[in-house]
Amino acid sequence: MWKMAKIQRTLVVLKPDSVGRSIVGEIISRFERTGLHIAAMKMLQPSKDFFYYHYETIGTMISRRGEKAFNRQLNTMMKMPVIAIIFEWVEAVEYVRKLVGSTEPKAAAPGTIRWDYAHMSFDYADEVDIGVPNLVHASGSVEEAEKEIAHRFKKEEIFDYKPLHHAFTR
Numbered sequence: 001m002w003k004m005a006k007i008q009r010t011l012v013v014l015k016p017d018s019v020g021r022s023i024v025g026e027i028i029s030r031f032e033r034t035g036l037h038i039a040a041m042k043m044l045q046p047s048k049d050f051f052y053y054h055y056e057t058i059g060t061m062i063s064r065r066g067e068k069a070f071n072r073q074l075n076t077m078m079k080m081p082v083i084a085i086i087f088e089w090v091e092a093v094e095y096v097r098k099l100v101g102s103t104e105p106k107a108a109a110p111g112t113i114r115w116d117y118a119h120m121s122f123d124y125a126d127e128v129d130i131g132v133p134n135l136v137h138a139s140g141s142v143e144e145a146e147k148e149i150a151h152r153f154k155k156e157e158i159f160d161y162k163p164l165h166h167a168f169t170r
Ligand code: IDP
Pocket: 059, 061, 064, 065, 069, 073, 102, 103, 122, 125, 126, 130, 131, 132, 133, 134, 136, 137, 138, 140
């Protein structure tokens, strides 16, 4: 068994603004170049109920962000298809969140995806009645990742393989 305990899987969703702007390849490459590898990937246009489960049942968004922000986010996620990806590697959950950056693009650190590919504030998004377009969803914790992956992928859709660059890690 080549997998160590610290190897994790995390869910990334390329949101409608990534798909709509045709920058999916560019964003995926930001993850891949760090050594994360794709364990599963699919394009889909989920229902509102599906996003309710994702953002509220798993993500507890209403209590954290309020009902208004929640409803806006659901509508925004329905605008176009999304691409769901499972990335795998060492402590992937925390690492991917760091690559993605904080929720509000205006506040995200330079060099993160949410800073480099967007310029938007919560205030502006609220004013124009949208969920803030910040390109990607990334699981917030190991527990959230496990639930989100189970919600989106069947076991047979997830692939277990040893990427070639792992030759340098053992
Ligand atoms: P996260 O995506 O960084 O984990 P969450 O609090 O889980 O942030 O919120 C889910 C998504 O809802 C965010 O990524 C963002 O797109 C949107 N969102 C959250 N809060 C607000 C807000 O106050 N105004 C506009 N959009 C928001």
